[in-house]
Amino acid sequence: MTANPNTTSSETRSRPGVPRAELIQWLNDYLDTDAFDDVSLNGLQIEGRDTVTRVAASVDTSLRSLQAAADAGADLLLVHHGLFWGKPLPLSGPHGQRVRLAMEAGLNLYASHLPLDHHREVGNNAMIARALGLEDLEDFGEYGGRKYGLAGTLPRELDLQDFADRVQKLTGEICLVHSGAHPFVHRIGINSGEGAGLIPEAARMGLDTLLTGEPEHKYFHDAFEYGLNAVFAGHYETEVFGVRALAAKIEEEFGLPWQFIHQPTGL
Structure with a gap:
């Protein structure tokens, strides 16, 4: 930090x-x-x-x-x-x-908890999206019938490693990166904390990268099998x-x- x-x-x-x-x-x-x-x-x-x-x-x-x-x-x-x-x-x-x-x-x-994840002004996901300069924001990350995360587009494509480095500068922690075959990052879904299970939803939306907090063992293969990048930046740090x-x-x-x-x- x-x-x-x-x-x-x-x-x-x-x-x-x-x-x-x-x-x-x-x-x-x-x-x-x-x-x-x-x-x-x-x-x-x-x-x-x-x-x-x-x-x-x-x-x-x-x-x-x-x-x-x-x-x-x-x-x-x-x-x-x-x-x-x-x-x-x-x-x-x-x-x-x-x-x-x-x-x-x-x-x-x-x-x-969930109210602060969802909030579109001071919420975790809104603040991360703003810090990354995402544009064309839309709701993402369904849980219990409500979407808490945000999806958006970077102003320009970034190399996956460059994007991970940018997130690292934002959070102060080294990210875990699962490369699911997209060498570049452009359309991103953000869900702070626990969001590894949202990889299928991100793929359906045509996103190329999921940014979330922590990985979960049961979802380990999803990024590779859905062809989606997953960047894990820490539950706490997100x-x-x-x-x-x-x-x-x-x-x-x-x-x-x-x-x-x-x-x-x-x-």
């Missing part, structure tokens, strides 16, 4: 703080949180202080990210991967420690974009300073 792993906005605050209820309502409306059927519990997962004066953002929720947010004086931690997924867990062991740490620190925890953009949007709307907590997983 960057030389400084914690990216912080301007320290200037245009107002002393924002009521939590106002900020959460704005987030829910802006992200259209309630419209998504998701295994993640999207929205406010842990209620903390009533007023938010500083925001932290992180891809994952862990003891380290929660502690870093508390140490930074944040009142709200924005995450892509929250603490609650589909079924209740006992508040014991590490899960209980995470919840207890957040509550003792008065830290609000807000998670946005999902730093959304939470950072969302935190910056909060600063734009409310004048709240923010900090990105960079804790790469290598996956």
